[in-house]
Amino acid sequence: MAKKESYEDQLAELEQIIAEIEDDSISIDELSSKVKRAAVLIKNCRKVLTTTEKDVEGILKDLED
Numbered sequence: 001m002a003k004k005e006s007y008e009d010q011l012a013e014l015e016q017i018i019a020e021i022e023d024d025s026i027s028i029d030e031l032s033s034k035v036k037r038a039a040v041l042i043k044n045c046r047k048v049l050t051t052t053e054k055d056v057e058g059i060l061k062d063l064e065d
Helices: 007-022 028-064
Strands: none
Touching: 007 028
């Protein structure tokens, strides 16, 4: 089974991809695969953030009761 990447690892990889794209340090041949990977990372990070937000809201609501 593949090890699940942490949010921080995924965010770091996404930042690296963005830097490569901004610096024009990747070839046009690599661009498509990098953008696809970035889309996956964004989706994964968004899911983690949404789940965490819901968890924290639930905890805070329980504290109010």
